[in-house]
Amino acid sequence: MTPFARPSELLLLSPRAETDEAFGELARRIWPVVAPLPVRLIHGNGSTDPPPEPGAALVTGGRPEALEVLGSIPREGEGWRWVHLTASGPDPLHEWPILPGRPLITYSRGVNARSIAEWALGAILHFRRDFDRYLHQAAEGRWERRWARELAGSRLVVVGAGSAGSEVALLARAFGMETVGISRSGRELPGFDRVGTADELDPALEKADVTVVLLPLTERTRGSFGEARIRRLRADGLLLVASRGGIVDEKAVAEAVREGRLRGAAFDVFAEEPLAPDSPLWREPGVLVTPHVAGTTDRFMAHTAEILETIWRAAYEAPDSGALAPFKYEAAQPPVES
Secondary structure: OOOOOOOOOEEEEEOOHHHHHHHHHHHHHHHHHHOOOOEEEEEOOOOOOOOOOOOOEEEEOOOHHHHHHHOOOOOOOOOOOEEEEOOOOOHHHHHOOOOOOOOEEEEOOOOOHHHHHHHHHHHHHHHHOOHHHHHHHHHHOOOOOOOOOOOOOOEEEEEOOOHHHHHHHHHHHHOOOEEEEEOOOOOOOOOOOEEEOHHHHHHHHHOOOEEEEOOOOOOOOOOOEOHHHHOOOOOOOEEEEOOOOOOEOHHHHHHHHHOOOOOEEEEOOOOOOOOOOOOHHHHOOOEEEOOOOOOOOOOHHHHHHHHHHHHHHHHHHOOOHHHHHHHEOOOOOOOOOO
16 A cells, blocks of 8 residues: 555646746646546646645646745645655755645656756867867857867766766766766766765866766855865866856856866856856856756656656555655755756
């Protein structure tokens, strides 16, 4: 017998009009799995009509409007039975209030791991094959050839080695790169030649050709890549940031690139989003800026549906705590590295 009571209905919260199509796709993919459970698409305007049924389930991106919808079931009586966050990490959940009835709370761990890995390899090639410089030359109509650096034999260091880091390492290996991971546990992971713990971070940075930061944002990691740590990076090295903003000192990186202390940097996440027009990152030719899209592809909702199906079957059809564990959120758990 399953320890979780089945929801009365499944609500999918689309935060904006431009996400309706994607969440509609998710509804079409997940309905055959949960049928005959009613599946309903709602919008991020803070209200639902009709209101959620007691014992409903909610799939949301974790934006502020989700808290308004979560509060639309009265605290008296039965609350939500299942709440799922479509984000790959549980960071937003740390700010949520305790929900009535203590529902099953899950998140989409690893949903965009492959996508982030592809972004990382694209950024590496952007700099290693001098595409940034050739774009500048093209704008000037200037023909100037360069000797590029092959990736084979280069050392990749992933800081925050989890599901996304493992995918980055697997792709990097295909290019002949040496792969080193840094995590809290130091446990072995697919794709890495070696995984070390946090006390090995600074020595690893000094030997890295490419450093990829995939840490979760916590009180411990906030601001942990300041100027002193950035100065440890090699002058011909690359720095990629694709997990959460607020971890890496953006101004210090821009200065390092400008002064020739760092070959290049790629940012997909920022301390404040959208990135301000006067940010120094925009003005540095050696800095690649993308608007928080490393994990956003045409396959995102397909991957989300696969995760929801795994959770549904493990929680409500054939109870399997092992299959459920990677996606289950416990308020006391430490954040998971991406």
